[in-house]
Amino acid sequence: MAKSRRPWIICCAVTAILLIIIIVTAITLYFTLFKPKQPKITTQSVTLESFSTNLFDIYDTNVTLGITVGINNPNYGGFKYENSTSYVTYHGDVVAVAPVMADTIPARGQHSVGTTVLVIGKSLISNPNFSKDRGTNILNFTSTTTLKGKIIVLKLFKKKATTYSSCDVSLHILEKNATSVCRSKVKF
CATH class of the missing domain: 2.60.40 (Immunoglobulin-like)
Known part of the structure; x- marks a missing residue:
């Protein structure tokens, strides 16, 4: 049973890391590139x-x-x-x-x-x-x-x-x- 949970734990960890990277990238882009500027x-x-x-x-x-x-x-x-x-x-x-x-x-x-x-x-x-x-x-x-x-x-x-x-x-x-x-x- 321990072996069948291991792939799920790895999959969840990789998904969480990718989600964190996407969120940090989106926040960084919003506050730098997409930050509204004066016309x-x-x-x-x-x-x-x-x-x-x-x-x-x-x-x-x-x-x-x-x-x-x-x-x-x-x-x-x-x-x-x-x-x-x-x-x-x-x-x-x-x-x-x-x-x-x-x-x-x-x-x-x-x-x-x-x-x-x-x-x-x-x-x-x-x-x-x-x-x-x-x-x-x-x-x-x-x-x-x-x-x-x-x-x-x-x-x-x-x-x-x-x-x-x-x-x-x-x-x-x-x-x-x-x-x-x-x-x-x-x-x-």
Whole structure:
């Protein structure tokens, strides 16, 4: 009877050792290779598509900005996000909103998100900072976007994540162009 148990004990020991090796390898990979990293968000272009003002009615001023943001996903998992909204603020006041359609950013890939934002003049002019900024010919906006979704690694592991991005946009009225600086972070 002792001989018939010996192969089972060896088989169980080898199985336990292999299982421990697999678990240690998976944990090591998760904390090194698959550890979620911050995406890099850069503004590829901010264009002033139109700027119109009426000399007789200052409230009839409209600004259309074309914003294209590049997202570089350094993770080994794709990021699938839901529909969202981008907000453009002018000295703390929301002056425009733009929809961001649901999409997926591939693992270790790049993705461009583009949108057009129409800023209505009434919301700008009612802000007390507008006269001063118009005198310097630079209007400063802040664009914020929150994307909620999931990071998917090897179609097995899913983790909820939210990315927050904020871009400071300076609109140069006379040159009819815009510059921006963006920041981003991810919360898991």
